[in-house]
Amino acid sequence: RSRPSVDAFRCPGWSEGRNERVIQCVLFDLFGTLVEYTHGRTDQNFEATHRFVREAGVDVAYDEMVQAMDQIFVGLEASSRASEREFSMQDAMRAFLLQRDKAPDELLEDELSARYVRDWMQNVVVPTGLSPYLKAMGKRYRLGIITNTHYRPMIDELVAAMGGPALFEVIVTSVEHGRPKPHPDIFHHALSAMGTTPSETVYVGDSFDADYRGATGVGMGCYLIGRHARVPVRRQVPSVFDLPSRL
Template sequence: MSHILFDFFGTLVDYDDGHAPAPVKSAAMATALGRPMSADEFLTRWDSVWMAWESRCFSSHREFSMLDVAGSFLPDASPTELAAFVDVYIAEWNEGVRYLPGIEVLLSSLAGRYRLAVVSNTHEPDLVPAHLAAMGVAGLIDAVVTSVELGVRKPAPAIYESALTRLGIPASAAVFVGDNPSADYFGPRSLGMRSFLIDPAARHSAVPPGDRLSSIFDLPAVLL
């Protein structure tokens, strides 16, 4: 085994699994673009549009982008206005992302023995690379593969295959680590990758105990 492929959100960073908790600036921008609303009204309307996209794409594992959602949310806005709106919303959503103390040390140690990559579901192309740079670990990552760039999300086989092709390795040379059973454990295993699930509460009994981690910091011990 020569490569470690990581999920990002919930694995290398903690985050609030939902929409921006206090979208005051996003609501203000929507108001300025002709859709008056408070922050609370924004959350209700945004969630409705978001879930419509989720329902549309769920069965096919097709990925949608923040611009897709923004276009449905603000149908009269220009492309330039939509891009600016997405920037404002992402900045507010990022307030719920928390970097793990010690993650740079962990990844630096692993990079001394393995090549590292990130394979993440995300709706914004620049989001994961920007966080990796802010964390100070971008130089340790050989490849970043995201669902929005490919148009399909984990657990669609194509996203794992794209990562393996980009790295030039067979599935048997990689281990996958993440926090979602379908996307990060069973999906990679279906292609022949070894995988580990971050499951601190031991909620996923379908995953063997030896393949479950309490946190990402348990990974070095199981790779020995």
């Protein structure tokens, strides 16, 4: 499909009766917004991870490993929602190894994290045309990323595939900041790092809870990728490439 050109856009006031406000900054979610990915952790091919685990001395069948790791993530995600604190990939791998009676080993946890993420990323896709599209946007607007993630190196790899970190003034990850979206602190942190205000910034995501609720909660305008029953139609876009037509 052809990609729309990036034109100047103005964001209508967030409440009725307000004057239009000029948007200077666009902050993006990553997964499901800038890149496409497969939800979940059981459909990917984790054979390489399984081989590494076996070579590390853990006697576990492939399906058992995949299910065990998935359940560990489910538990950590529930704890994260309750505490509003992010966990790291190393936390998850440590929990798996402890289940298998392996003593804590930071080097092993780091290597297992890298292997697991590599397998998980098999179905993560940077859309064709994204790099020139972002470069065009960057000539007119200041760009940044706020993403929930457990592993910063994965974000750096994806950003490099989009055209490099120079495209973005800030890249804020929940694992480094400590608070995951929709916590207001992570949004305020990004705004502060860019030296901008909510009224000058729009956020683009794909999740009602993490993105829409989080961004609008601190006063930013927000657009969501896809269809969302709880979001006004004018705040929904089919893909990130359709954003200029809605702003």
